Amino acid sequence: MRRVYLDNGATSYPKAPGVGEAMCHFITDVGCNIGRGGYQVAYDAAALVLETREQLNTLLHGPGSRNVIFTAGATASLNLLLKGLLRPGDRVLTTTMEHNAVLRPLTQLQKTGVEVVFLPCGADGALDLEECQARLSQGAAALVMSHASNVCGTIQPIGAVGTLCRRYGVPFLVDGAQTVGMVPVDMADMHIDALAFPGHKGLLGPQGIGGLILTGALARRIEPLLAGGTGSVSQSLEMPDFLPDKLEAGTLNLPGIYGLHAALSYLEREGATLRVHARKVGLHLWARLKELEYDGFRVTGTDDLSRRTGVVSVDFLKGDNGEMAFRLEQEYGIATRCGLHCAPTAHQTIGTYPQGTVRFSTGPFTTFEDMDYVQDAVWRLLTER
Template sequence: MDRVYLDNAATTFPKAPGVGEQMKYYIEYIGSNIKRGNYSTASSAEEVVFDTREKLCRLFNFKKPENVIFNMNVTQSLNFLIKGLLKPGDHCIVSSMEHNAVMRPLMQLKKTGVEFSRIPCDSKGRLNPEDISNQVKHNTKAVVITHASNVCGTILPIEEVGSICREKGLLFIVDTAQTAGILDIDFERAKMDALAFTGHKGLLGPQGIGGFIVTDNVADIMEPLVSGGTGSLSDSEEVPPFLPDRFEPGTLNLPGIFGLNAALSYLEKEGIENVRRREMELADMFLKGLHDMKGIALAGLEGIEGRTAVISIDFINKDNAEIAYNLEKNYGIMTRCGMHCAPSAHKTLGTFPQGTVRFSFSHFNTQKEVEYTIDAVKKVIRG
């Protein structure tokens, strides 16, 4: 095979059908900004943007399209949420499986007087929600957790955590980078206060477009990190108080939103449950192919229950980076090796500092590709 792409946890490839065409259509035939002009192409662009907000509301079971905020990606969204909500003297709770998109903003805020506690997950990446209650302090303001690990695919119990947060009066912020478009995510049922998403992973859209969803209560207390022109209230130098303008200064990535709109249409047509079923069939096939294979250690859960199709392997007594290089050079198999921007997760899983080689599947992959990859892994182990 010329190419087997198994790095979908980093960014999906291929994208959903129609994504590129929609982006090209905007650039070649629309081209206008939104909220600035009253001419027809500006109105056409605004319609697509609003339709994309509505599609995201349907996907996440949220009722207010104006509370869907667009920006570049989930990292930017988490920075907006964490830095916009936490003040000196506040305390935050996270899991030990968090990506640096959560941890680096918190480490920055720690220097200003913001505290955080890290809830230890077990060696498979599983979180016990009850452990959160034991870490709540008088100044605890929020819980921020990933929905699923980008290292090993373990899913965290966000609905149970959300219930605890609601009971304790804590803000609940969820990072859906690895699950949006793959798992059923219900904003209301999980009792979230904010949800961060990105377009280029499970949503099958282009890079450079993402965002967050917030309740009105969170929007009222959240400080905008970036401000500027919005096309609204242009006679005032104050930040607009209403959504989405309060958190959407400057020009949006409109080609990206057009592409994301096409991707969301595809997901609505295919159905999230069908996408997940196909991905997990491939993951199950891969995991069974690895079973009893000598010279490797699997990070995380051994079966398909409680996980996504993200699978990490530590090649024992071998250089994982060299293994990943050989898989690509000799077999055309593209993986992701190293720390995956989640050192705390690797420490939890026992794969720090060597990291792992990560194989992450999309429903666009095939059984033939999985069989080929299993055979290639056997060959690189033999050296």
């Protein structure tokens, strides 16, 4: 049976060429730690880690390679950021379109006395900028939000929000899980103070590695979530006060970093072409599914094509979405994700709660032929009922 992988919103597949080989090389030929060994192999590994920081900082226009913190992924980065920054009595702004990687840490922090204020979004998932400005003018310890929805693919006006945050002196924290690698992100131009990202989605790297890039000013305000060995200032029982050591306790995921380095090197060569293709194929899928939209079936998210990622979620209004997703895979080999996508308030916002949606999410290796095949499969499911 034909296989069409359309769950890139969860993790990219296939990975960039060379990722597996780079990870295998570390495990079989390198194998050491960094910052803990005074020998050449350890020095060489440390140089590759530094080069990976530099690649990420260049790609995302960050404040410097030392400000790139490696974590287990975007969720770990957001927890480190939110729990290290916010204190009882603080007021934090977020939106109704967030993933649980933001919502669950904030819910935990609410129990400690942090006030969480939700900024409204429309039925297309787009943020209400006027309301955002009104809330920012009242002051906040931070505003945290996603660059794009993992549910419906709507891209938020991050640049405009960043400008407002800068105007009112509010730190701007961005969840880049759905955009980094495939949608341009410029931390300096967008006035982003902290950017959390995974390595395994748009960056085409392995699972288990991701990062956080943040300004030095914000880093000075963060209490480390983890404490432990860093290979530096070992005589002190306190965590170092400089980056990246302050926020990188313990052993780094070096196989993951080697894999991410290979993915970033591939993106340096092919990224522009891949991004153009990923955008075109995502919009092609959106257009094909919109052709089927009628009573009983709808495509969610914005119709403004300049503000869409390759995530296209649909609601089978006259059928069970779980059954439709199951049949797409069993009968047509099309892999999707069905349900609430770890974002219940987003589904409430766009009117798909509690049933959720069937999410198709394209990637840079998805083909136009696959999208036409998907349209035909969906049409068959719709017309036989």
